[in-house]
Amino acid sequence: MGIPATYRPDETSTEIFSEHTWLQGVFLACVAYGMVALLFFQCINLLLFSPGRQPSRWTHGLAWYIAMMFALSTIYIGALVQFTQESFIDGRNIPGGPNAFENEMFSIPIDMLANVTMVILSWFSDLINIWRCHVVYQSSSIPGLAVIALPVLMLLASIAFGILWLKQVGAPSSSPWDTAGINFTTPYFAMSLALNILVTILIVVRLMLYRRRINQALPSNTNHGAHYVSLAAMIYESAAIYSVFSLLFLVPFTIGHPLSQLFIQALSPVQIMSSLLIIFRIAQGKAWSNKTVMIMTVSEAFPESVQTIGGSNRNNVNGIHITTHTTTDVLEGRSKDAAISLQVLKEARSVDFDEARMNKEDDDRL
Numbered sequence: 273m274g275i276p277a278t279y280r281p282d283e284t285s286t287e288i289f290s291e292h293t294w295l296q297g298v299f300l301a302c303v304a305y306g307m308v309a310l311l312f313f314q315c316i317n318l319l320l321f322s323p324g325r326q327p328s329r330w331t332h333g334l335a336w337y338i339a340m341m342f343a344l345s346t347i348y349i350g351a352l353v354q355f356t357q358e359s360f361i362d363g364r365n366i367p368g369g370p371n372a373f374e375n376e377m378f379s380i381p382i383d384m385l386a387n388v389t390m391v392i393l394s395w396f397s398d399l400i401n402i403w404r405c406h407v408v409y410q411s412s413s414i415p416g417l418a419v420i421a422l423p424v425l426m427l428l429a430s431i432a433f434g435i436l437w438l439k440q441v442g443a444p445s446s447s448p449w450d451t452a453g454i455n456f457t458t459p460y461f462a463m464s465l466a467l468n469i470l471v472t473i474l475i476v477v478r479l480m481l482y483r484r485r486i487n488q489a490l491p492s493n494t495n496h497g498a499h500y501v502s503l504a505a506m507i508y509e510s511a512a513i514y515s516v517f518s519l520l521f522l523v524p525f526t527i528g529h530p531l532s533q534l535f536i537q538a539l540s541p542v543q544i545m546s547s548l549l550i551i552f553r554i555a556q557g558k559a560w561s562n563k564t565v566m567i568m569t570v571s572e573a574f575p576e577s578v579q580t581i582g583g584s585n586r587n588n589v590n591g592i593h594i595t596t597h598t599t600t601d602v603l604e605g606r607s608k609d610a611a612i613s614l615q616v617l618k619e620a621r622s623v624d625f626d627e628a629r630m631n632k633e634d635d636d637r638l
Contacts, residue, residue, distance in 0.1 A: 287371045290530035291360075294374065297537030298356045304541035305349045311548035312342040318555035338551055341396055344389045345544050351386035352537060358382070378447035387441055390540040391434040394464055397547045398427050401471045401511050404550055408478045419474060426467040433460035448525075448536075458526060465518040472515050511546040 281288065315338055319331045327335075359370040359377070366373045377383065402423045409419040437456040440446060448457040521535035 281369050283369050283371070286530060287369065290533055291370050293530050293533040294370070294537065295356065295360070297534040298352060300534065301349060301352060301538040301541050304538045304545055305345060308342065308345050308541050308544050308548060311545060311552055312338060315548060315551050315555050318552070334551065334554070337396075338548060341393060341544055341547065344393050344396075345541060348386050348389040348393065348540055351382050351389070355380075355383045355386060375447045375449060376445055379442050379444055384438075384442055387438060391438060393540050393544055394434070395427070395431060397511075397514070397543045398430065398464065398467055400547045400550060401468060402427060404511075405471045405474050408475050412478070423467055423471055423474075426463060426470065430460065430463045430467055433463050436460070458522075461518065461522050461525070465515065465522055468511060468515045468518065472512050476512070511543075511550065513549075514543045514546040517542045 283291075316335055319335045320327050358380075359373040363373045363377070364370070366376065402420050405423060406416040406420045409416045412419070433456055437448075437460040440453070440456050441448060448455070517535060517539065521532050521539055524530075525532035525536070
């Protein structure tokens with residue numbers, strides 16, 4: 273049995289669908305925020321409270337950075353939920369319903385609080401993505417600063433468009449969908465999306481090139497370095513999740529479809545979730561660092577004695593048993609591998625080889 277016609281609001285089907293997608297978008301934003309909260313506490317635990325790890329100034333700074341992002345995310349979701357409550361409950365009698373309330377009241381303080389935090393959070397997340405792009409290209413033949421020059425300029429443009437967009441939606445009776453002057457909604461979100469897509473492509477291309485090098489250099493049955501260049505690593509490192517989600521919002525918004533309401537509410541939590549996934553991999557010691565290229569280089573040079581990080585490997589060379597040990601530690605935010613860094617590996621192999629050779633010579637004399 274359906275809802276009686278007399279109970280339905282006196283609105284068009286398009287307006288009702290817009291309100292459906294708006295409310296569902298708030299639910300989706302809350303789900304994304306729950307994932308943000310989970311990732312935040314896991315990152316803090318790994319950065320500051322892991323057994324046997326002494327937090328450095330760098331890890332403390334990173335912890336404060338994500339704590340600030342989490343605090344702003346909490347403010348955003350609280351303001352979003354409060355504005356939704358005012359639209360569907362406190363201001364339900366406005367002519368045109370919640371859809372009209374959003375257009376008319378988009379500039380009220382509680383909603384502007386959500387808008388300002390959303391824009392600031394996008395800037396902080398974009399900074400993380402650009403930083404990761406610089407790290408991935410740090411050991412490339414192309415200077416890292418040259419690679420991120422265009423993304424930095426796009427970030428500055430995004431900041432400018434973000435300020436103009438906040439000024440636009442802060443005007444009375446103005447919203448992203450209805451404005452008297454220039455609508456900066458599309459330029460702002462398009463610039464943010466273009467920046468993230470560019471960084472995503474740059475990072476994925478770099479990782480795919482190294483994945484190809486690993487496949488060519490190492491036997492097919494080895495998985496050394498897979499956590500650096502796997503499909504999951506490319507998705508996490510490049511924040512591709514946010515890029516896809518931004519497209520899901522921007523395409524319907526550009527053509528004026530109400531479906532954009534479903535995604536714009538959750539856009540900020542999804543972006544923070546993508547950034548925290550990067551931080552989580554850093555805290556785990558699985559993220560790409562400036563030492564990763566050295567690890568890959570040594571893997572190519574000594575493929576017969578390289579094993580997954582965090583164990584030992586025993587080899588037999590010319591009748592001599594050689595054991596190499598690997599340990600993983602995270603210090604100052606970078607993955608340190610004492611056995612796979614080139615200098616330490618050479619020293620370790622030299623000592624173990626000499627000791628094994630002397631033992632074999634003693635056995636031969638006997």
